[in-house]
Amino acid sequence: MQIVKYLKQYRIPFSGLAAGKHNFEFEIDDKFFDCYEHSLIKKGQLKADVEMQKQENMLIVNFHITGVIQLTCDVCLSEFESPLDFHERALVKFTDEDWNQDTEEVLVLSKTDYELDIAGLLYEYANVRVPYYSKCAEQGMNQSCDPEMLAKLSSEAADAEEDNTEEQIDPRWDILKNIKNN
Structure with missing residues (x-):
């Protein structure tokens, strides 16, 4: 139950917003990654700048995520901080129909929905950036193996x-x- 409460802060209530661009800021920390049992990232300090453009039938959501995540070197087993800085985009369509076919870039919400939960997107975007093979000298900041x-x-x-x-x-x-x- 605590997990659900914590992740509520990653919801954007869009129903009362006027058409146009709106900016939001979210902090992603260790507590966020603890909410996901199988997360590749256990520790990190990230900031997500989210720009949402509200239109009549859709939302265009642009993410700019920056910060550092804690990785373990596959060569020397020491922990090191690896910088992240990337952009992602998601499109959200509204429909009255029963639509279960979310794609990687297009999410579908009912016309009765009033908020967008971006916690899952933030989790996925960050975890996809974890390198398959971690090495201090390659992904670390001015660091070499022990x-x-x-x-x-x-x-x-x-x-x-x-x-x-x-x-x-x-x-x-x-x-x-x-x-x-x-």
Whole structure:
């Protein structure tokens, strides 16, 4: 129930607005991402500037989202801040018919609806921007991988390689393999 209450602040009541452009600002923080169980983003500080153009039969909603999200490096496992700055657009059509065919860019609302819930859109737009492969040096701000962790990883890789070569050299295994063939 708390989740639903928190996400209510991401609704835009458009029924009383005059035709034309209207601007809104929304803060997106850790609490927002906590509302979504499977969110790729757990921590972040984003600001969404939303411009809504109200027309008779539709809304044109432009999003400009900026800020930083917390990612974990896939190489050295350290957490780092990654900047985000992007634009998105959604079209909202009004209809009296039973319409279940929302597309990626066109949302459909009933003519009796009076507010637009953009929480799902903000969540989707931010999570789509999470890179498939996170690396400090590539997505971080003037940051490189943790040298101590890289040294540990390279020494463990060298140890594992030594173990593999020792197994290949040991002639006892070759003799045991021949027993299986008899």
